[in-house]
Amino acid sequence: MAKFIYNPSLEVNDITVTYNNGHTAIYDASFSLSAGTICALVGVNGSGKSTLFKSIMGFVKPVKGSVTLSGMPVLTALKQNIVSYVPQAEDVDWNFPVLVEDVVMMGRFGHMNFMRIPKKKDKLAVRDALEKVGMTEYSRRQIGELSGGQKKRVFLARSIAQEGQIILLDEPFTGVDVQTELAIMKLLKQMRDEGRLMLVATHNLGSIPDFCDHTVMLNRTILDAGKTADVFTPENLEKTFGGVLRHFTLGGDELHDDDDTRSVRVITDDERPLVLYGNKTQKSAAAKKSSTANKPDADAKITTSKAEAK
């Protein structure tokens, strides 16, 4: 099978989503993405990120507007096996009698005949995907016998094995250690270079400029969307997160003794950064994930908990 028969694209066309209880989670939302992109989706809790994913997947029907995937309506696109989706939380029975490799093999079903008998290339794809997320040695474990982060990696491996053109990841980094996070980002960049389209919801603001070329800001409707360089501005972040955002500024006079008036700003959503100046932890930024931060060097200026990603 040719690897890229499609030129993946994603178009969200003026959608409004109302849940059964009458709550309108998203209104009048529009944006579009094209091939070879990693797009960040940011917004506060309850801003509708997961809802947006669910409507792109056709799990909830918009009351207004439409979604097109590679120019096709959602159901048609899903049948073509071009979309992979890793939800925020897997709603599965962890006692199910399936091994890690069985779960990843499910990602290959769309490439198999109707009896779902794996061929050599399917087995290779499974092995490859497990290796990419560093779960090879766990491949024969029962799915429930894993830690939370390992479970996440398995489901990511399943979507990699699927070789989808459009990949939707709902908070893939929560509960995942820094090393794995870096590995996943590298993987995503690789897939971008292969021409795939990825939409990634994340609260991990610090790493967005590193690996996302586009950003969509959401708060029940699209506040701004476009190239990260244009959209990912302090003003926009302020608008998206309002007072919720943790804000922390170190003025020039506190920082150094010369006349440099520039200040250091640390903006964060849910994951508190560890801010260090010299060897002192700054008061307002007590570390929640201090274990993930590097030990401060003597000459360290600033270390955020996720700044190693750079």
Place this chain on the structure above:
Amino acid sequence: MAELFEYLTEPMQYAFMQRALLMAILVGLVCAVFSCFLVLKGWSLMGDAVSHAVLPGIVIAYILAIPLSIGAFIGGLFCAVATGYVKDNSRLKEDAIMGIIFSGMFALGLVIYLKVQPEIHLDHILFGNILGVQAADLWETGIICAATLGLIVVRRHDLLLYCFDQAYARAIGLPVKLIHYALLVALSLTIVASLKAVGVILVIAMLIAPGAIAYLLTNRFSHMLLISSVVAVGSSVAGVFVSFYLDADTGATIILIQTFIFILAFLFAPTSGILRKKIVSQNS
């Protein structure tokens, strides 16, 4: 040795015992394969509900003079579909809805039964009459079993994915609604096929025990299917012979044997058995 051989051949001199044995094996096998899905999907109560709901179907079919199996099938399927409908349109949990619908239908069946007084024994509907099985019944059951087994064995991977992760099944474009209803139809058919052998009340044991036993013994689905089938067919064969010599009810004997195996599995299963755990913790 010769004595044992005689023990096995003696019952088989009777044609009705031959038919009973064949029926027990057929029903055991199809129920066993199905039970793996029921146990994993958490649909055990669904089996109970559908089996009870066939009673009004049978009685009404009797009044309308259409084949009883068709009435039973419609009754069972109606219960399953109605449950899904009410669930989608209310905030009640599925088990509560099922409880109401199937007991309501069962009660309706009883009321009509006593009014109409059909010549089928209520006992035979409730507990089966495997020794009274006719060649035509065997054919009917055989065809239903073959169809259900064929469907399940060929599509088992998709069914497994559906039970494990419905959202992903939908995400890769599997027709989840169709799979859902296909499973319900197959469940109703399986129950109808088993009625003559074990009846409305006992079929539920056949539909849960083998899968539950296998679930305790393995972490792989393919092994689960295999263990479940072996357990069920073994219990069926043993049950037919044992009941012959004890002069006991055949359906009940089969189920007692399954229950006994379940207790053994519960105690001695390789990783989850409670005795096994005790031994391991003492040794360490």
